[in-house]
Structures are given as C-alpha cells and as structure tokens.
Amino acid sequence: MTANSSATQLVRRALRIEQTGKYPMFMFALRADEVLQIADISRVSRDEAGSLIGYQRPEVRRHVAEIIEYLNTDGSLFPNPIILALSSRSRFESSRGPGASDGLATSGRLTIPLPAKGKTKPAWIVDGQQRALALSRTNRSEFPVPVTAFVADSVSLQRDQFLRVNNTRPLPRGLVTELLPEVDSPLPPRLAIRKAPAALCDVLNTEPISPMYGLIKRASTARDQAPHAVITDTVVVNMLNESLTSPSGCLFPYRDVSRNETDFDGILQALFIYWSAVRDTFPDAWGKPASKSRLMHGAGIRAMGRLMDRILGVVDPRGPNASETVRQHLALIAPYCRWTGGQWDELNMQWNEIENMHRHIQELSSYLIRVHRNSRAELA
DSSP states (O other): OOOOTTTTTEEEEEEEEOOOSSEEEEEEEEEEGGGHHHHHHOOOEEEETOOOOOOOOOOOHHHHHHHHHHHHHHTTOOSSOEEEOOTTTEEEEEEGGGGGSSSSEEEEEEEEOOOOOTOOOSEEEEEEEEHHHHHHSSSOOEEEEEEEEEEOHHHHHHHHHHHHOOSOOOHHHHHHHHOOOOOOOOOOHHHHHHHHHHHHHHHHHHHSTTTTTTEEEOOOOOOTTTOOOOOHHHHHHHHHHHHHHSSSSTTTTGGGGTTTTTHHHHHHHHHHHHHHHHHHHHHHHHSSSTTTOOOOOOHHHHHHHHHHHHHHHTTTTTSSHHHHHHHHHHHHHHOOSSSSSEEEEETTEGGGGSSSSSSHHHHHHHHHHHHHHHHHHHHO
C-alpha cells in the first residue's frame, strides 16, 4: 500500500468516524516521507490584492531540528497525529461484512490521489507543520505516523480548525519545570539545560534539612501548603541555572561539561550552607510572603543568588568553617538591606518598590555586590 514514483494514488487502511455527515473524518497512518508527499503547508500571507491567503506560521527551524534529533533516536514515540484537511477527491471504501463497523467507526480503505509534478497536492496540514517538516527530513523515512484527516476543500473551514486546534494555552513554566527531572528520555537542548536546576530545586523544596524546605511553590503544591510556599519555583530555577551555566557562577565548577556530569552532592552542600546562612542572617525576612519580604521575592532571590556566586567564589563550602565564614560575609551587607521596611540607600526605592523585573534585579544585585566588596575592603 505504499506509493512509488509511478503510482497515481496512495491507498491506506483507515477508520472512518462519522461525527458529521458533511465532513467525513478518517484515521490512518503514513510513512514519514509520505506526509509532505500528499500534504501542503498553506503559509499565511496576502496576495497582490491584499486578500489573506493561507493560515500557517513560518517554519521554526530550531524546533524542527529538535524534533528531527528526537526522531532519529531509537525508541522514539510519535503519538500525536498530524491533522490534515483532505481534498474531496479522496475516496473511502468500507470493508465488507457485519464486523466492519461498531456504530462509531467503520474500517475500510482510503484512496488518496497523488499529485502530478507541479500540481496541487490533495491535502493541507492543519496542525503539525513543524512535525511534518521534521518527518520529511528524518533518517527514518519509513517511520509510521498517525494521521487524523477530515474532508474540507474550503480554506475557511481549514482556518477554523487551525484556530481551534492552536487556541490552547502553553503549559505553565512551573509545571514544565517540575516535570523535567522525572523525564528519562533525551530532551531537546532548551529543556535539557533546565533539567539539572529543576532537579536541584526539587531537592531544596523536599529535603527536610534544606533551608528552603516547603517554601517553594510548585505546580503540585497542595492548597493547604500554599500559604507556606512563598518562593516561586521558576525564580529558584533561574537563579540556579545562571550560577550553573555562567563561568563566573559558583556552581559552574561542579559541572564537567565534556562528560556531561554534575556533582549534585557538592552543589547541594554549597546551597545548603549559603542559604542557611541567609536564613539565619535575616530571620525576620525569611519565610514570609513576597508582599511582606522582598528577600522571598523574585528579585531578592536572584540578587542574593548573584551574591552567592561572589561569596562562594572565595569561600570553599567543603572547608571546616565554611558555614561560619559565609555568615561573616553576609553580616557585612545586613545593615544595608531593607527586605521588610525602609528605603534602599542609593537605589532611591522603598523596600516594596523592588519588582521582579530585569532592571530592578540588575540594580539590586549590583548594589549588594558593591556593598559587600566595599565592606570587605574596609575590614582588610
């Protein structure tokens, strides 16, 4: 049932599902290299008269490359079907016998005419264009792909379905962050790089000896625990990711990039020592909602994370007096901090005017690091 270069039609086993008699719907399978052989991508644009044509967005090359990389691995799964709008030139022939239908679906054979060179294809991709492009470029050309198709020659109906299929909200970042450590299969680079900080965030929140135990708000946080979870998990992940990936970060030396290995025990020891010292240095600001303490706020966590890079850059967490030494460093900045009241000197902002925005994070980080550096110089 596979089309060859001389074939004029493609025949596949299919199920016909009768949702509406006006637009028959089919479920069947194609080979990876057959998807774009029969289906076109209708790009959104305007013709010379200014009328809108098509509906698909441009190709996202990075996303397509990630899908290709995954498809080329052994054991890859592709459960999400490509959704096609089929030309009414397609024909369905029901199987014979009483068992061909269960009242919901009817089995049979679907015949799709193959286009002559330069002629219009008999189908359009309504959903899955990036996946279709990846399938056309994967090494596994015979990889079977699930397809859901409905008959619709009208572009307006195709647009209608395109909008409905794609009118869903993306997954919350917090949910993705929490799920990442539990995924064992190879991840796209943009997700893989977030896996280590997501796993560390999980330990910080669940390990009883952690200074952040139960304080991090996650997608799975129960309603009765929510009042105590005052730190947003994405803030912690971003703080950890910055320290892990920047050569100036104190956690960067714990990664062996060439071997893709990470010393998690060493990282957790450093994090527990530093953030325990933060908790003990600012007991009145620790564990409160961000509305009452900017230390628990996104800007506070990020700024104190950057100060962590400076302090643990000169204090070895493995040293016998590491905890006490870190506390001495934090004591230098404590008189200048306004986590719960007052005005930040030099920043000209009240304590609660600090927001979780790039400019405020930069200004607060710069201020704390500058105060720490100057205070150390005065003690020398």
